[in-house]
Amino acid sequence: xxxxxxxxxxxxxxxxxxxxxxxxxxxxxxxxxRYAPAEWQTSICLPDDWQKSLIDKNGxxxxxxxxxxxxxxxxxxxxxNDKEKVWKDQKLFDAKTPIxxxxxxxxxxxxKTEFFAVTDETIKKLKxxxxxxxxxxxxxxxxxxxxxEVIYNATQPIIDCDPEFKSLxxxxxxxxxxxxxSRSTNLVFGFCEGHWDKIDQRIMEIKVDGVVKKIVDAIxxxxxxxxxxxxxxxxxxxxxxxxDIEISSAPxxxxxxxxxxxxxxxxxxxxxxxIISGEANNQSLAFLRSGAETPPKHxxxxxxxxxxxxxxxxxxxxxxxxxxVQVRSSYRPKYISEKNMINIRDWRMVNxxxxxxxxxxxxxNVKLDLEKISIEAGESKKIVVSxxxxxxxxxxxxxxxxxxxxxxxxxxxxxxxxxxxxEIPDNAMQDQIDGAIRNIYQAREIKNxxxxxxxxxxxxxxxxxxxxxxxxxxxxxxxxxxETRAGIKHMLSFQKPDGxxxxxxxxxxxxxxxxxxxxxxxxxxxxDKWLTSNWSVVEKxxxxxxxxxxxxxxxxxxxxxxxxxxGYSDGGLNIDHEYTNAYWILIGIxxxxxxxxxxxxxxxxxxxxxxxxxxxNRYLTLAERDLITDEFGNKMLPIHMSRPLKxxxxxxxxxxxHAIYPGEIFENDNPIMQGxxxxxxxxxxxxxxxxxxxxxxxxWNYFGSFYGHALLYQGEGQKAAKTAYAFAxxxxxxxxxxxxxxxxxxPEPHWxxxxxxxxxxxxxxxxxxxxxxxxxxxxxxxxxGLPPTWLQAGKRTAINKALTRFGEVSIVFDVDENGxxxxxxxxxxxxxxxxxxxxxxxxxxxxxYSLGTKQGNKxxxxxxxxxERKE
Numbered sequence: 001x002x003x004x005x006x007x008x009x010x011x012x013x014x015x016x017x018x019x020x021x022x023x024x025x026x027x028x029x030x031x032x033x034r035y036a037p038a039e040w041q042t043s044i045c046l047p048d049d050w051q052k053s054l055i056d057k058n059g060x061x062x063x064x065x066x067x068x069x070x071x072x073x074x075x076x077x078x079x080x081n082d083k084e085k086v087w088k089d090q091k092l093f094d095a096k097t098p099i100x101x102x103x104x105x106x107x108x109x110x111x112k113t114e115f116f117a118v119t120d121e122t123i124k125k126l127k128x129x130x131x132x133x134x135x136x137x138x139x140x141x142x143x144x145x146x147x148x149e150v151i152y153n154a155t156q157p158i159i160d161c162d163p164e165f166k167s168l169x170x171x172x173x174x175x176x177x178x179x180x181x182s183r184s185t186n187l188v189f190g191f192c193e194g195h196w197d198k199i200d201q202r203i204m205e206i207k208v209d210g211v212v213k214k215i216v217d218a219i220x221x222x223x224x225x226x227x228x229x230x231x232x233x234x235x236x237x238x239x240x241x242x243x244d245i246e247i248s249s250a251p252x253x254x255x256x257x258x259x260x261x262x263x264x265x266x267x268x269x270x271x272x273x274x275i276i277s278g279e280a281n282n283q284s285l286a287f288l289r290s291g292a293e294t295p296p297k298h299x300x301x302x303x304x305x306x307x308x309x310x311x312x313x314x315x316x317x318x319x320x321x322x323x324x325v326q327v328r329s330s331y332r333p334k335y336i337s338e339k340n341m342i343n344i345r346d347w348r349m350v351n352x353x354x355x356x357x358x359x360x361x362x363x364x365n366v367k368l369d370l371e372k373i374s375i376e377a378g379e380s381k382k383i384v385v386s387x388x389x390x391x392x393x394x395x396x397x398x399x400x401x402x403x404x405x406x407x408x409x410x411x412x413x414x415x416x417x418x419x420x421x422x423e424i425p426d427n428a429m430q431d432q433i434d435g436a437i438r439n440i441y442q443a444r445e446i447k448n449x450x451x452x453x454x455x456x457x458x459x460x461x462x463x464x465x466x467x468x469x470x471x472x473x474x475x476x477x478x479x480x481x482x483e484t485r486a487g488i489k490h491m492l493s494f495q496k497p498d499g500x501x502x503x504x505x506x507x508x509x510x511x512x513x514x515x516x517x518x519x520x521x522x523x524x525x526x527x528d529k530w531l532t533s534n535w536s537v538v539e540k541x542x543x544x545x546x547x548x549x550x551x552x553x554x555x556x557x558x559x560x561x562x563x564x565x566x567g568y569s570d571g572g573l574n575i576d577h578e579y580t581n582a583y584w585i586l587i588g589i590x591x592x593x594x595x596x597x598x599x600x601x602x603x604x605x606x607x608x609x610x611x612x613x614x615x616x617n618r619y620l621t622l623a624e625r626d627l628i629t630d631e632f633g634n635k636m637l638p639i640h641m642s643r644p645l646k647x648x649x650x651x652x653x654x655x656x657x658h659a660i661y662p663g664e665i666f667e668n669d670n671p672i673m674q675g676x677x678x679x680x681x682x683x684x685x686x687x688x689x690x691x692x693x694x695x696x697x698x699x700w701n702y703f704g705s706f707y708g709h710a711l712l713y714q715g716e717g718q719k720a721a722k723t724a725y726a727f728a729x730x731x732x733x734x735x736x737x738x739x740x741x742x743x744x745x746x747p748e749p750h751w752x753x754x755x756x757x758x759x760x761x762x763x764x765x766x767x768x769x770x771x772x773x774x775x776x777x778x779x780x781x782x783x784x785g786l787p788p789t790w791l792q793a794g795k796r797t798a799i800n801k802a803l804t805r806f807g808e809v810s811i812v813f814d815v816d817e818n819g820x821x822x823x824x825x826x827x828x829x830x831x832x833x834x835x836x837x838x839x840x841x842x843x844x845x846x847x848x849y850s851l852g853t854k855q856g857n858k859x860x861x862x863x864x865x866x867x868e869r870k871e
Contacts, residue, residue, distance in 0.1 A: 040732035050300035052457030059102035083107035095431035126302035141286025146177035155194030162278030173505010190262030193218035302391030349393025425795035435735030436761035456754030499540030512588025519591035580655035657706035687726025705763030717784035793819030807831035
């Protein structure tokens with residue numbers, strides 16, 4: 001990055017005053033959403049739901065991500081026509097219940113909407129719709145044989161074409177592979193480049209039976225968003241009766257993610273125009289759809305979401321109301337007057353409880369006028385809008401909807417989620433924890449019978465091994481080991497034949513992360529039998545790591561020679577010679593050594609320890625070469641090795657923070673760690689680190705947890721607690737986070753990533769739990785990050801049967817009714833005694849083994865409190 005840009009960001013940091021500065025102690029430990037993003041969206045779907053229904057701040061219902069209608073394929077809303085509108089508020093029914101109430105003022109009347117997912121199918125039994133397309137599916141023919149993802153509405157074609165060109169298959173750093181049973185045919189590949197607008201970016205090789213048939217640079221062939229086709233006369237040269245088709249990035253491509261929009265096989269080639277338009281589809285022998293016009297890959301049982309609208313006349317005179325239901329969708333919604341229903345793709349139906357007439361019918365926009373409503377002074381009127389997905393359209397009456405609403409409240413109040421493990425006296429923070437837990441389960445999905453703990457409902461809908469690792473650890477620590485074990489099984493299913501994990505291309509760190517996931521789950525459960533059943537996964541990864549290192553030795557002039565080959569950093573940085581992959585490989589080898597020792601495999605432990613020591617020593621050598629001195633005199637290590645440094649030195653330091661904790665690869669006096677952490681600590685705005693993610697001027701919200709854990713590891717518990725409150729204050733009032741956002745009042749607001757973002761949810765839970773019970777090597781530290789505002793008379797802070805590396809632990813910290821004394825009671829760990837058990841309070845440390853009173857499995861200590869003065 002140019003010096004001017006860096007200085008501009010530094011100046012911005014100095015000009016935008018940290019709103020915490022100079023405030024009282026209570027203000028620093030107060031959750032009031034002072035830094036909430038200006039726009040947000042919230043999940044209302046069910047746990048493990050295939051339908052990730054969302055609502056935005058304005059009350060718009062959001063479906064079919066991604067799309068061109070404000071980021072979604074479909075948006076539905078209700079409003080009152082010809083009235084000046086003022087947004088008033090949006091809130092949840094409660095932290096555990098995702099029923100979202102939005103209130104507006106339209107002229108003289110109040111409008112309240114309540115949006116929720118129906119939980120009781122018996123109120124109105126829905127009939128599933130048959131698949132939208134049957135005629136083509138019997139001849140689909142093409143079998144995907146690689147792991148890739150479908151992205152819907154990824155392009156915006158500039159000509160009329162088959163709607164399949166809007167969506168694409170993408171291989172994240174890996175080839176797209178398909179197989180077709182055929183001896184010979186004409187293969188036609190459909191492309192529409194929706195991202196790049198210059199050449200030499202996405203250059204792809206098309207292979208059939210291992211032979212390169214065509215090299216395609218999309219922008220050399222067509223304009224951005226202009227559909228085109230590539231034709232290949234294919235023959236089975238291997239003689240196995242199949243055509244093996246591969247689309248991969250060419251060696252000189254800048255973008256390493258190959259894509260494909262559509263694929264056909266024809267006996268006799270139709271005209272180019274008829275293929276691109278879709279008119280020739282019925283002539284094809286085989287047809288691969290990326291998914292635009294068919295129901296998306298995430299479909300399941302019939303689902304209904306309800307919007308209950310309440311219009312209240314709080315004036316002294318009768319009011320006439322013109323209600324409008326609007327559906328905007330890139331899937332050409334159609335109004336069916338005889339059913340009073342809007343049809344979207346023949347499988348999502350929007351129904352209204354009141355009679356309506358068509359106002360506007362456009363390509364992507366339908367507006368319905370409800371019959372004029374007259375509301376007497378002091379009275380109200382209710383209307384129901386139902387969204388039926390994968391089901392026939394059915395009108396809901398107000399009484400049916402209200403019954404469904406009460407059932408939904410009961411459903412969520414009684415749904416078995418691990419809410420009771422963390423108990424704290426700050427009600428707002430407790431709600432934030434409970435909301436985080438709920439959101440993790442709402443984002444989760446069942447894949448091949450196993451739970452996939454996903455990051456979010458939109459762009460991060462899927463398993464991301466790094467994010468998923470921490471979500472799994474969080475839920476396991478909440479004493480849900482059985483279900484997280486199933487989630488780990490799903491994660492391990494992505495191991496490649498050579499033993500490696502590379503779900504994201506050149507994301508070598510996935511191998512270290514998986515080793516840590518296995519080790520951490522073994523620590524939390526102590527289940528040797530489970531570890532034995534997964535030992536082959538550990539061995540295969542450890543056999544691959546030397547292969548990875550050998551690859552780094554191919555080029556003696558490479559900056560990462562004899563280390564880890566250049567790879568993808570993430571967190572604001574792309575592919576380069578860098579350190580994030582190495583940090584996690586080191587953590588992974590350390591985990592493998594720990595597991596081998598536990599298993600009694602002494603020779604393997606010694607062998608892997610030598611590999612760790614060799615890689616660590618190489619790290620120290622390269623780090624000494626790459627250290628820089630920042631403007632504050634801190635000698636620190638940026639993530640990229642290349643010089644001059646193009647980015648802010650704090651950028652992409654997430655894996656470094658993980659190397660501090662949970663990796664614990666640094667000793668506390670390590671100068672590389674101290675200098676780098678000092679640099680990161682100089683870049684704080686609104687209590688969080690700025691400029692360390694994708695946005696140079698943004699705050700990566702849950703990096704606050706990475707930073708908070710590093711502070712805990714340094715023994716800085718109170719700083720960690722302040723960071724936790726700053727982290728919480730960047731959530732929306734509906735208890736969820738965006739991945740990245742800019743500081744309050746920034747002249748150019750900008751957001752990055754999914755929302756709700758459930759790595760953020762997991763990190764918040766982890767940080768608050770670890771403020772109260774923190775594992776530091778072989779020691780267990782209690783209350784080190786306890787905020788002073790939690791020391792209120794008669795209040796309790798507790799951890800109930802959380803899992804740690806020492807086993808199940810419970811603590812209860814009770815402040816007496818006078819607020820002068822407190823009692824800490826600990827249920828000792830169940831399968832390993834910590835070397836030290838230390839309680840922290842009022843800046844002092846208490847050795848519970850020597851000072852506490854022990855009886856059976858419990859130990860307790862009485863502590864004197866002191867009043868903290870206001871700052």
